[in-house]
Amino acid sequence: MAVFFQQIINGLSLGSIYALIALGYTMVYGIIQLINFAHGDIMMAGAYIAFFVVVYLKLNIWWAFIISMIGSALLGVIIERVAYKPLRNATRLAPLITAIGMSLFLENGGLMVLGTDIRSYPGGLITNAQLPLTLFGIRLTATTLQLLILAITIVMMIILQYIVHYTRAGKAMRAVSYDADAARLMGINVDNTISLTFALGSAFAAVAGILLGLYYNNIQPLMGIMPGLKAFVAAVIGGIGLIPGAMVGGFALGIFETMVSGYWSSNLRDPIVFLLLILILLVKPAGLLGKNNTEKV
Amino acid sequence: MLLKVENLDVYYGAIHALKGISLEVKEGEIVTLIGANGAGKSTTLNTICGLLRPQSGRITFQGQALNGLPAPAIVKLGISQVPEGRRIFPNLTVKENLELGAYLRRDREGISRSMRDVFRRFPRLEERQKQMAGTLSGGEQQMLAIGRALMSRPKLMLLDEPSMGLAPLLVQEIFNIIKEINQQGTTILLVEQNANMALSVAHRGYVLETGRITLQGKAAELAANAAVKKAYLGG
Ligand SMILES: Nc1ncnc2c1ncn2[C@@H]1O[C@H](COP(=O)(O)OP(=O)(O)OP(=O)(O)O)[C@@H](O)[C@H]1O
Ligand SMILES: [Mg+2]
Numbered sequence: 001m002a003v004f005f006q007q008i009i010n011g012l013s014l015g016s017i018y019a020l021i022a023l024g025y026t027m028v029y030g031i032i033q034l035i036n037f038a039h040g041d042i043m044m045a046g047a048y049i050a051f052f053v054v055v056y057l058k059l060n061i062w063w064a065f066i067i068s069m070i071g072s073a074l075l076g077v078i079i080e081r082v083a084y085k086p087l088r089n090a091t092r093l094a095p096l097i098t099a100i101g102m103s104l105f106l107e108n109g110g111l112m113v114l115g116t117d118i119r120s121y122p123g124g125l126i127t128n129a130q131l132p133l134t135l136f137g138i139r140l141t142a143t144t145l146q147l148l149i150l151a152i153t154i155v156m157m158i159i160l161q162y163i164v165h166y167t168r169a170g171k172a173m174r175a176v177s178y179d180a181d182a183a184r185l186m187g188i189n190v191d192n193t194i195s196l197t198f199a200l201g202s203a204f205a206a207v208a209g210i211l212l213g214l215y216y217n218n219i220q221p222l223m224g225i226m227p228g229l230k231a232f233v234a235a236v237i238g239g240i241g242l243i244p245g246a247m248v249g250g251f252a253l254g255i256f257e258t259m260v261s262g263y264w265s266s267n268l269r270d271p272i273v274f275l276l277l278i279l280i281l282l283v284k285p286a287g288l289l290g291k292n293n294t295e296k297v
Numbered sequence: 298m299l300l301k302v303e304n305l306d307v308y309y310g311a312i313h314a315l316k317g318i319s320l321e322v323k324e325g326e327i328v329t330l331i332g333a334n335g336a337g338k339s340t341t342l343n344t345i346c347g348l349l350r351p352q353s354g355r356i357t358f359q360g361q362a363l364n365g366l367p368a369p370a371i372v373k374l375g376i377s378q379v380p381e382g383r384r385i386f387p388n389l390t391v392k393e394n395l396e397l398g399a400y401l402r403r404d405r406e407g408i409s410r411s412m413r414d415v416f417r418r419f420p421r422l423e424e425r426q427k428q429m430a431g432t433l434s435g436g437e438q439q440m441l442a443i444g445r446a447l448m449s450r451p452k453l454m455l456l457d458e459p460s461m462g463l464a465p466l467l468v469q470e471i472f473n474i475i476k477e478i479n480q481q482g483t484t485i486l487l488v489e490q491n492a493n494m495a496l497s498v499a500h501r502g503y504v505l506e507t508g509r510i511t512l513q514g515k516a517a518e519l520a521a522n523a524a525v526k527k528a529y530l531g532g
Contacts, residue, residue: 168400175386175397181348182384187372187401187449 015254040228
């Protein structure tokens with residue numbers, strides 16, 4: 001039982017990070033039906049921006065979050081305008097292949113500019129203490145970092161829900177994702193709304209990148225690949241295009257992964273995650289929260 | 298002249314959908330555009346709204362050229378469309394749909410006044426304002442689409458087959474509402490396959506056949522025209 005509860009705690013941290021990344025995948029998919037394969041690499045860029053802010057500008061971690069979110073949002077918007085927007089009326093395959101190309105470009109560009117060194121955030125950036133915890137008489141440990149990850153994720157999700165449901169821009173996003181031409185007839189600028197979606201998703205990825213860098217205590221130019229893929233799986237498991245689906249899928253995947261590692265072996269973790277994806281898609285093709293209408297891609 | 302369309306040519310790829318059509322709408326009028334399936338009625342409305350780009354021709358609204366303007370700019374000038382098939386946002390609430398109709402307006406006071414006007418006109422929408430729009434009946438969805446278009450306070454409202462798929466009683470109700478909206482000062486360009494009904498509320502009409510205007514005139518004259526009777530009025 002101790003393993004079980006301990007792995008829930010660990011899974012919630014990992015799941016938070018997956019959920020934050022998955023939100024970006026799902027929002028972009030919701031609005032232009034594109035799997036933005038470069039999304040994990042935007043997360044990497046976010047982790048590096050924060051690194052430079054704390055190391056060279058010597059600002060604290062909160063400034064690093066803010067500047068990295070802004071920088072990543074800009075990067076996301078530039079990628080969308082340069083690489084995806086010109087293909088808006090092309091076949092569905094064209095932007096998908098472009099996204100894969102963009103991902104490779106960011107990864108290799110990252111390796112070229114940043115080198116292959118693994119770096120880590122300076123110590124003492126956040127206080128990371130062990131918190132002893134007793135649950136049903138079982139002694140467990142959580143760290144303040146784990147609590148911070150969970151807290152930041154929950155706050156970000158509340159902010160996102162607020163934006164999507166209660167602001168003018170959020171309503172425009174939902175309208176465009178449902179019917180772009182009808183949205184135009186309302187006077188909505190569809191291009192700007194799509195850009196805003198990329199900006200939001202990328203800012204969320206930046207937060208995830210920093211949290212991941214803190215959690216594993218390292219950042220490197222290829223750090224976006226595996227978590228990006230996993231978060232994509234999380235988004236699909238939850239129901240791609242659905243914001244609550246990304247949240248549920250992220251947490252579910254994080255907990256599932258840590259359970260497999262805890263009870264079985266970490267070597268089996270990744271194969272089992274992808275097996276799970278296949279099984280879920282066989283049973284519920286539209287994802288856990290999705291309605292089963294025929295999806296494209 | 299409120300709206301003037303001159304020699305409009307519109308293509309979908311190689312398909313020549315509108316072949317040099319011209320039409321006019323005067324302030325205060327209800328003008329109807331009737332024609333069979335595929336004649337080009339929706340294409341005409343969508344080109345006026347800026348969703349489609351004409352190959353050639355001119356569209357002017359209150360003397361200003363609309364050619365090349367994006368759809369939002371055209372909404373801002375005072376044209377709104379109730380599109381074919383309603384195209385409401387089913388995943389948004391009734392109230393949110395109406396708010397989106399007022400997307401370009403910033404006068405909160407005025408927006409709530411317009412919302413109250415819409416609710417007075419369509420009490421059913423007020424009762425269901427918190428409901429997802431997708432759960433409304435067909436007739437209610439049509440009312441929502443009309444209400445949403447009214448929220449931008451248009452000078453010219455384009456309606457694309459508002460009677461489609463509705464029971465006869467509801468069709469009558471929708472046409473009464475269109476007449477009422479017109480009497481309260483909104484000019485209307487009405488596309489219909491239900492030529493009978495359309496000609497009964499309109500002042501003037503145009504007949505569109507495979508991308509060309511083949512007949513035009515006062516609504517009563519068109520309704521009495523033998524060719525129109527044969528083709529569109531069931532005898
Ligand atoms: N997106 C499109 N791509 C290619 N051709 C199109 C497209 N939309 C319409 N068309 C063609 O253009 C012509 C005019 O279509 P349009 O929709 O304007 O007709 P309509 O008069 O509104 O017909 P209906 O009464 O069925 O709504 C038709 O031949 C149609 O097949
Ligand atoms: Mg049509």
